[in-house]
Amino acid sequence: MSKAYNTSLIEKKWQKIWDEKGTFYASEDTDKPKYYALIEFPYPSGKGLHVGHPRPYTALDVVARKRRLEGYNVLYPMGWDAFGLPTENYAIKNKIHPRIVTENNVAKFKQQLKSLGYSFDWSREVNTTDPEYYKWTQWIFLKLFEKGLAYKQEFPINWCTDCKIGLANEEVVNGACERCGGEVVRKIKNQWMLKITEYAEKLIKDLDLVDYIDRVKIQQTNWIGRSEGAEVDFEVAGKGEKLRVFTTRPDTLFGATYMVISPEHPMIEKYKDDINNMDSIIEYKDMASKKSDFERTELVKEKTGVEIDGLKAINPVTGKEIPIWISDYVLMSYGTGAIMAVPGHDTRDWEFAKKFNLPIIEVVKGGNVEEEAFTDIQTGEMINSDFLNKLNVEEAKKKITDWLVEKKLGERKINYKLRDWVFSRQRYWGEPIPLVHCEKCGWVPVPEEDLPLTLPEVDNYEPTENGESPIAKIRDWVETTCPKCGGKGERETDTMPQWAGSSWYFLRYTDPHNNEEFASKESLEYWLPVDWYNGGMEHTTLHLLYSRFWHKFLYDIGVVPVPEPYQKRTSHGMILGENNEKMSKSRGNVVNPDEIIEDFGADTLRMYEMFIGDFEKSVPWSMNGVKGCRRFLDKVWKLQDMVVDGDEYSKDLMTNMHKTIKKVSEDFETLKFNTAIAALMSLINDFNSVGKITRGEMRTFLILLNPVAPHITEELWEILGFENMISDQQWAKWDEDKTVDDEIEMAVQVNGKVRGTIVIAVDANKEQAKAKAMEDENIMKHIDGKTIVKEIYVPGKIFNIVVK
RNA sequence: GCCGAAGUGGUGGAACUGGCAGACGCGCCGGAUUCAAAAUCCGGUGGUAGCAAUACCGUGCGGGUUCGAGUCCCGCCUUCGGCACCA
Numbered sequence: 001m002s003k004a005y006n007t008s009l010i011e012k013k014w015q016k017i018w019d020e021k022g023t024f025y026a027s028e029d030t031d032k033p034k035y036y037a038l039i040e041f042p043y044p045s046g047k048g049l050h051v052g053h054p055r056p057y058t059a060l061d062v063v064a065r066k067r068r069l070e071g072y073n074v075l076y077p078m079g080w081d082a083f084g085l086p087t088e089n090y091a092i093k094n095k096i097h098p099r100i101v102t103e104n105n106v107a108k109f110k111q112q113l114k115s116l117g118y119s120f121d122w123s124r125e126v127n128t129t130d131p132e133y134y135k136w137t138q139w140i141f142l143k144l145f146e147k148g149l150a151y152k153q154e155f156p157i158n159w160c161t162d163c164k165i166g167l168a169n170e171e172v173v174n175g176a177c178e179r180c181g182g183e184v185v186r187k188i189k190n191q192w193m194l195k196i197t198e199y200a201e202k203l204i205k206d207l208d209l210v211d212y213i214d215r216v217k218i219q220q221t222n223w224i225g226r227s228e229g230a231e232v233d234f235e236v237a238g239k240g241e242k243l244r245v246f247t248t249r250p251d252t253l254f255g256a257t258y259m260v261i262s263p264e265h266p267m268i269e270k271y272k273d274d275i276n277n278m279d280s281i282i283e284y285k286d287m288a289s290k291k292s293d294f295e296r297t298e299l300v301k302e303k304t305g306v307e308i309d310g311l312k313a314i315n316p317v318t319g320k321e322i323p324i325w326i327s328d329y330v331l332m333s334y335g336t337g338a339i340m341a342v343p344g345h346d347t348r349d350w351e352f353a354k355k356f357n358l359p360i361i362e363v364v365k366g367g368n369v370e371e372e373a374f375t376d377i378q379t380g381e382m383i384n385s386d387f388l389n390k391l392n393v394e395e396a397k398k399k400i401t402d403w404l405v406e407k408k409l410g411e412r413k414i415n416y417k418l419r420d421w422v423f424s425r426q427r428y429w430g431e432p433i434p435l436v437h438c439e440k441c442g443w444v445p446v447p448e449e450d451l452p453l454t455l456p457e458v459d460n461y462e463p464t465e466n467g468e469s470p471i472a473k474i475r476d477w478v479e480t481t482c483p484k485c486g487g488k489g490e491r492e493t494d495t496m497p498q499w500a501g502s503s504w505y506f507l508r509y510t511d512p513h514n515n516e517e518f519a520s521k522e523s524l525e526y527w528l529p530v531d532w533y534n535g536g537m538e539h540t541t542l543h544l545l546y547s548r549f550w551h552k553f554l555y556d557i558g559v560v561p562v563p564e565p566y567q568k569r570t571s572h573g574m575i576l577g578e579n580n581e582k583m584s585k586s587r588g589n590v591v592n593p594d595e596i597i598e599d600f601g602a603d604t605l606r607m608y609e610m611f612i613g614d615f616e617k618s619v620p621w622s623m624n625g626v627k628g629c630r631r632f633l634d635k636v637w638k639l640q641d642m643v644v645d646g647d648e649y650s651k652d653l654m655t656n657m658h659k660t661i662k663k664v665s666e667d668f669e670t671l672k673f674n675t676a677i678a679a680l681m682s683l684i685n686d687f688n689s690v691g692k693i694t695r696g697e698m699r700t701f702l703i704l705l706n707p708v709a710p711h712i713t714e715e716l717w718e719i720l721g722f723e724n725m726i727s728d729q730q731w732a733k734w735d736e737d738k739t740v741d742d743e744i745e746m747a748v749q750v751n752g753k754v755r756g757t758i759v760i761a762v763d764a765n766k767e768q769a770k771a772k773a774m775e776d777e778n779i780m781k782h783i784d785g786k787t788i789v790k791e792i793y794v795p796g797k798i799f800n801i802v803v804k
Numbered sequence: 805g806c807c808g809a810a811g812u813g814g815u816g817g818a819a820c821u822g823g824c825a826g827a828c829g830c831g832c833c834g835g836a837u838u839c840a841a842a843a844u845c846c847g848g849u850g851g852u853a854g855c856a857a858u859a860c861c862g863u864g865c866g867g868g869u870u871c872g873a874g875u876c877c878c879g880c881c882u883u884c885g886g887c888a889c890c891a
Contacts, residue, residue, distance in 0.1 A: 215808055222807050225890065247891065260891095303889095334890045346891065348805090417890050537808080537885060574885085611829070613816055617809085618884070622816065624830045632829085634844095675818065678828035685828090747824035752872040754824050778858080792871055798823040802871050 005637040007601025011711040024119035032073035037064045040535035041079040044105035049112040051591045052575045056534045058606045065707040069731040077509040079126035084498045088429040092461045098429045124512045128501030134431040135452035136518035142445045149195040159187035165463040186289045191424035196549045200416040212569040223541040225417025232410035237312040246335035251396035254385040255363035256340040259324045263288040264332040276309040288328040303352040316409045344369040426469045428461045430495030438482035438489040469493045503550040533566040573618035580620045603709035604630040610673035646694035661734035664704045700732045748773045749800040750782040766793040
């Protein structure tokens with residue numbers, strides 16, 4: 001009889017062996033094909049590991065372990081994305097240095113991850129807050145600066161009027177400060193920006209080069225939001241000045257009955273002396289400035305706006321004077337900050353025109369513009385549009401654009417929704433931006449040999465009264481000499497956003513201890529691109545896009561060898577509480593992974609998270625489900641008493657063995673971990689009904705289960721005296737011919753309803769199937785007395801008899 | 805409001821390319837074992853009717869295409885993720 005299945009003993013034992021032997025270190029053997037598997041490195045929060053973390057980690061651990069058995073040199077690294085707001089806020093509250101907070105959190109996370117038995121190469125651990133790491137984050141920033149992709153621009157931040165600090169969007173709740181409830185307004189700051197828009201086209205086009213799940217590609221494409229259209233100049237009456245708009249519908253120009261500019265548009269300031277209702281304009285501006293962009297979107301159902309009294313524009317094709325309004329639905333950050341309003345054919349303009357009683361002109365026939373805007377571009381025909389009349393929308397677009405270009409009234413233009421990346425934070429816990437401002441030379445980079453520019457010590461991590469980062473108070477750090485002219489200079493006191501360190505960490509993993517370069521050319525050549533990157537859907541538009549941008553930039557300056565960083569991108573669903581709500585302390589539905597490991601073992605937790613449901617969907621936690629997985633592993637443990645001699649598969653189990661190898665092998669590749677495990681469960685049920693298994697069957701079974709449950713399988717491998725360790729073996733192979741049964745059960749339908757089943761050879765023909773079917777009483781009953789009008793026979797699938 | 809995704813038994817989910825809906829697990833019911841319980845093992849388990857064979861109904865709702873629809877098409881509803889009213 002076997003010993004009891006003692007999870008904590010077995011799991012600690014193997015974790016120690018793997019650690020000591022360096023079993024999962026990526027080897028230096030570069031003759032082997034490489035495989036680079038990557039998961040999003042965690043933010044080490046003070047709460048410790050969440051049961052959501054192991055889901056993606058286990059999934060790619062399964063892939064990594066399988067790849068090793070398939071003969072690949074695998075890199076599966078782990079690190080810490082450790083700069084960030086929660087740590088900083090914790091530091092402020094508890095007056096502990098964020099570095100110490102980070103160290104503690106990392107230690108806790110690391111211990112927890114180790115207890116799950118992941119095959120990470122811990123020798124390559126990186127930490128974004130380590131000066132030896134952020135030295136290179138700063139270096140990349142300087143390269144961007146050097147190439148003109150970093151620039152300063154005025155950009156609004158969320159400003160809490162009570163705390164007098166800038167807030168992240170997340171900290172603004174219903175227009176109020178999350179911590180003090182104070183009023184939040186938009187305050188303009190001069191900020192560092194990165195020109196991601198310069199890469200907009202490439203970021204869309206090169207999606208063709210990679211294998212991302214469709215919804216990731218779609219979301220990225222939509223986020224970048226390319227649209228073709230035209231910029232058109234409208235003259236401001238009597239001012240000799242042009243007001244430029246972007247439109248995707250230049251064909252509707254004859255229907256433009258008014259203009260709307262953003263409340264922040266510079267024209268307002270410029271012509272303030274000509275504007276008669278400046279008071280109401282300023283009032284409206286103030287109101288708009290109190291809304292975050294998100295609130296402008298969410299709360300503003302009813303259109304609001306104010307007409308500028310004193311300025312008029314001239315429609316360039318009709319020559320008519322039209323009014324100019326301001327409204328917060330027009331944003332300074334998209335297009336030109338001004339629009340031509342065509343209420344007949346744009347829904348927002350229509351609502352606005354109805355509310356303020358502005359004229360609506362129909363220029364595309366097909367709808368009823370008194371009832372609603374007609375926005376169809378497929379079916380309409382131009383009317384009321386002079387030389388465009390009778391054309392369809394597509395033709396009209398082309399003709400008017402040519403006309404505008406010819407008359408120098410406008411030009412073709414491709415616009416993107418994507419905005420440049422605001423790269424400044426007025427915070428302590430981030431990478432210092434390595435620039436010095438000199439009166440004479442302007443912004444000057446810190447020389448490369450002086451990197452890393454490390455964070456100075458401060459007494460207090462709170463931002464200053466005027467919204468500057470706390471490091472602005474450390475005068476002897478701020479005051480320095482200009483690296484260029486040697487004169488007086490001041491350091492930039494803004495730090496980088498959390499996204500910076502995570503935009504290139506996968507490059508550092510390839511050569512994490514390099515002091516000369518962020519990674520050697522050879523390492524990059526060998527390991528890139530990442531073969532499989534899994535992460536959350538919530539990172540699709542920010543992190544994933546930012547890191548692709550940085551990577552493409554590095555490619556363009558010749559320091560990385562491939563144009564795209566990640567060959568394949570997949571995404572996992574969230575794990576919710578048992579009550580189907582997001583896990584959170586306040587909801588009292590948090591599950592602690594340590595307790596699951598303690599009570600059931602790491603293998604059970606790993607297996608449960610893979611079995612819990614569709615990997616790509618969010619799914620509620622279930623304690624009973626955990627028990628079920630433990631029950632399965634108990635059955636696996638008992639198999640050792642059923643093993644009999646024989647390297648071959650027995651006749652009874654032959655087809656099942658080959659089927660299961662195929663199923664598990666394929667499902668692990670396509671994120672269908674749940675059905676792979678279901679197949680292994682079925683197989684063990686078959687083992688139990690046969691009552692004994694050969695060593696050959698057991699061997700294969702352990703190899704198939706190993707990626708999911710590595711500890712118990714290594715232990716059984718050892719107990720049964722198989723050679724070496726499982727991690728030295730080869731992945732199981734299947735024989736396609738042996739995966740199919742000779743005979744199958746086929747459903748027979750009459751008029752599309754199943755009336756019986758027949759057992760026939762897989763390759764039986766229609767006549768044979770029909771003969772069998774006619775033997776079936778119930779089938780005959782439904783055919784009797786009727787005429788057969790059609791027989792549909794799909795070999796191996798179905799036999800359907802249509803009768804009348 | 806916009807972008808993306810998803811709705812299947814009591815429950816988590818399965819279902820290849822349009823081909824027996826509910827694999828596998830949980831729960832529940834019955835039985836074995838036990839002084840008893842837990843654990844374990846065996847059997848059953850979508851709904852309605854029927855002793856049964858079987859019949860009808862059934863994949864969010866309403867239509868449609870097809871010999872055949874969870875799967876495809878049109879129109880809705882609900883839930884989740886993301887957001888920058890994107891002209």
